Amino acid sequence: MGYIPRGDVAANAALYRDVHRLSGLAQALEDRDSEDKEPTTMKEFAKILDWSKDDISQVHRNYAADDIRMISELWKIFTAAHYINEQLRRESAAYVALWITDGQPGASDEFRLNALLPLGIIDGTGDAYGGGKKPCAGCKRSLPRNCFSRNAWENVGKCHVCRAVGLRINRQDTIARNRSCYDSDDDGYGYGYGGYESGSDF
Ligand SMILES: [Zn+2]
Structure with missing residues (x-):
């Protein structure tokens, strides 16, 4: 569907x-036929992890580590393909600025x-x-x-x-x-x- x-x-x-x-990191890697096929089991936690807590759990750490691994892999692929140019930096900055000026949306x-x-x-x-x-x-x-x-x-x-x-x-x-x-x-x-x-x- x-x-x-x-x-x-x-x-x-x-x-x-x-x-x-928008694609998630795992989907973006899959779309680019990355050799980094290490399955991510963290997706199921995306909805339930509370990052505002002072005391984060091992699941939080694993989730963050998983994202960092995938970001590094995508960075390598995008750099090799010359995707990282001034225009992409400008657009990325505009996207991030939206979240900063408007704040994070509520769950509903x-x-x-x-x-x-x-x-x-x-x-x-x-x-x-x-x-x-x-x-x-x-x-x-x-x-x-x-x-x-x-x-x-x-x-x-x-x-x-x-x-x-x-x-x-x-x-x-x-x-x-x-x-x-x-x-x-x-x-x-x-x-x-x-x-x-x-x-x-x-
Ligand atoms: Zn609208």
């Missing part, structure tokens, strides 16, 4: 032009805690070009016209990314309702802080 309902992506391709899926803030890249980082949609900005009804970021459909812009609706996240939330609600009807105990799989869900693209 794709991250976003495939039918909507096919029917509204123009609304997805600037919507990009699904429009800011999800696996899609916020608009305006790599797509050039961040500039208003004199047309002003409006707050998105989902992520609450102030964004220019080209981040919204015409209807969303006129009615203070959701940006392209939050529209897609909203579709995912609706689908998950429907799945949850159907599950409870059939009394299934099959647990859904989500994503957590810093550990994005892997899977097929869209």
